[in-house]
Each structure stands twice: as structure tokens, then as C-alpha cells.
Amino acid sequence: MVSSPPSRRSTLTRRQFFKASVTSVYGLALYGCVIDRHWLQIVHSDVYLPGLPPEFEGYRVAQLSDIHIDEFTEPFFVREAVDRINALNPDAVFLTGDFVSHQLETLKFAEGSAWQCANILTGLKCRRRYAIFGNHDAMVGLPLVGEALRDNGITVLQNSYLPIQRGGARVWLAGLDDAVMGSPDPDKAIPPSIRNRPNEPLILLCHEPDYSDTVLRHPAGQAVDLILSGHTHGGQIRIPFMKPFHLPPLGRKYVHGWFKLGKAQLYVNRGLGTVGVPVRFDCPPEITLFTLRRQQPGTEKI
Numbered sequence: 365m366v367s368s369p370p371s372r373r374s375t376l377t378r379r380q381f382f383k384a385s386v387t388s389v390y391g392l393a394l395y396g397c398v399i400d401r402h403w404l405q406i407v408h409s410d411v412y413l414p415g416l417p418p419e420f421e422g423y424r425v426a427q428l429s430d431i432h433i434d435e436f437t438e439p440f441f442v443r444e445a446v447d448r449i450n451a452l453n454p455d456a457v458f459l460t461g462d463f464v465s466h467q468l469e470t471l472k473f474a475e476g477s478a479w480q481c482a483n484i485l486t487g488l489k490c491r492r493r494y495a496i497f498g499n500h501d502a503m504v505g506l507p508l509v510g511e512a513l514r515d516n517g518i519t520v521l522q523n524s525y526l527p528i529q530r531g532g533a534r535v536w537l538a539g540l541d542d543a544v545m546g547s548p549d550p551d552k553a554i555p556p557s558i559r560n561r562p563n564e565p566l567i568l569l570c571h572e573p574d575y576s577d578t579v580l581r582h583p584a585g586q587a588v589d590l591i592l593s594g595h596t597h598g599g600q601i602r603i604p605f606m607k608p609f610h611l612p613p614l615g616r617k618y619v620h621g622w623f624k625l626g627k628a629q630l631y632v633n634r635g636l637g638t639v640g641v642p643v644r645f646d647c648p649p650e651i652t653l654f655t656l657r658r659q660q661p662g663t664e665k666i
Contacts (some may be wrong), residue, residue: 401638402441403648404448409622411629413565413589414659417533426454426490427652429594430635432500434477435465437637439484445636445651446487452653456528457490459518460594461498461542461571463509465639474504482512492528493518494537498571498595499612500639502545521569523552535656536566538588543575543614550584559587571595572614573623573632580625591630596620598634602646610640620647 426449433442449457463481466474478501485493495518501509510520519526521539528535536558540548548570558566566587570576573593579585598620599608611619623630634650 400646400648401642401644403644404441404445404636405648405650406448406452407650407652409631409652409654410657411590411631411654412657412659415563415565415589416535416656416658417530417563418658419531419533420535420656421658423456423530423535423656424452424454425654425656426452426457427460427592427631427633427654428457428636429460429633429650430462430498430597430637431481432462432465432635432637432639433481433484434473435468436639436642437465439480441636442481442484443487445649446484448651450487450489452651454490454653455530456492456494457488458537458569458592459485459493459495460569460592460633461496462500462594462635462637463495463498463513464504465500465637466503467639471504475508478504478509478512482516482518485513485518486516491517494526494539494569495520496539496569496571497522497542497546499542499544499546502542506542506546521553523547523549525553525555525558534564536561536564537569538566539569540571540575540579543570543572543578544612548575550579550582554584554587559584565589567592569593572612573618573630574614574616576618576625576628576630580628586627588628591625591628592633593618593630594633594635596632596634597638597644598632598647598650600638600640600644600647604646 464478523541525538538553540553567590568588572595576591596615596619601609620632636649
């Protein structure tokens, strides 16, 4: 029996399938590089804090994280983020690290990018602007990144703390040094003098979210009510039903969103920029606007 050759119709169908597959891959890549990477999302969240003074009811805090300017994050996109924050009119802005990147370009280029980023951030109309360092800032040089931020009116917390005051009441804000490449010191960031003070909640800025476990095992950690982190980019590329392709050290347990850790609440921001590849998928960049609320009796709402 002689087999007949495959029909031209079936050959064309296979070719069409191949072309459609290639087109889909290119389309997804274009979407991740151009659209999803710049689809800046504003996330609104009420945060209930035990002991929050009445003066801070409704106090609004904007969080911006992981800018990674210039290697993949264009200056125009950072300016857009600044404009979006200004439109929210927050009472304070918390910047949770990784202002720069040093992977593809030279160190001198990255150093210049630190100043460029800080100059753009001066466009923030809110005068209460507080920052911590991330591991990529340490790669470039913490003294230089810190100088750029401070010279542009941004307070840097590096194993240090300060009060935020309003109408005679106060909330404590503490910031840790980077946990991957720095030397975080909970005792310096949260000394005994500010721990567990009645009606004076404590907010901690900690770049790497998984380091929260270490902090909360420390006596200083027992005073923390709210931890704000970044570092993970939310996974950056999230294919449905699959784990993120890459998560950084100390960013593999708490990836994005809210977590309840005993007394403390942890929020992980997805960040603005990208590393590795200039792509996001199903994981848009984020600005978070928190509204502080007084703890309601008998509730544990975040």
C-alpha cells in the first residue's frame, strides 16, 4: 500500500500555527516590555494601628520603592510617579530603597543616576520625605546615594529613627540598613526608649521583607506595628499557575501585598522599576497610598 503525501492544506495549517505562536510570543514580550512595565497602579489601603492617636486618624502615607533609575527605568517614568504621588497629596512619602542599579552600565554611570534620581524626587511636593537604602544602592555606594538624597531634601534613615508629630501626638518611624549588603541593627533603629510607648505606634522601613522574621525575633521587633518593604518587585514576571521566575535573597517568603506577623503587619510593595530584564508581566509597578486608621475594638482588619 502506497501512502499519499501530506496535503498542502495540512502543511499550511502547521505553518500558520507556528507563525501564530511566534506572533504571540513577540506580542507578550512587547506587552511586558512596553505596556505592563509602565502600567503604574495606585493601590489604596486602610491600615488599622492599635493605639493610633486621634490626631493621626486619616493620615496618608505614600510608598514608592525600587526605582532602579536609568538602566531600565526611564527618567520620564520616575517623573510620572512623582506627579502621581503629588496628585494624591499625601502627608508623608516613604521611599523604601533601590534608587539605582549597577548591572549593565559602569559604576560612574550609576553614580550619576543616583543624583538624577534624587533631583527628580525633589519634585515631590510633600515635605515629609523619608528613605532607606536597598541592596542595589549598596552596590553603587551608600555614602554617595545618601549624599544625593540628603542634598535634595530627603531624610535618610540608616539604623535610625525619628518622631512624626501632629497636633501634639506622635508616631515613631524607624529605618534599617540594607539586610543583604549592609549592617542592619534593630537596637539602633528601635532603641528601648521608643519601644512600646502608649499611643505611639511604630512604623519600620525595611527593604528586604524576609528580614522581618529576624527583626520580630529581636526584642526591638516586639514594638513594631507596621513594616513597609520592597525588594521583590512582586515577582516582576508572574505567569498564571507558576511561581515567579526569580526572587532575590530575603525576598522569597513574603513576595507582595499584606502579611500578618503576630502583632505586626507587613506590606510588600511591587516597586516601580525592574532588574535583570526590562519586563513585567501580570505584576504592574505600584505606588501605595496608606490611610492610617485607629484600631477598632475587637477587630484585626488590615
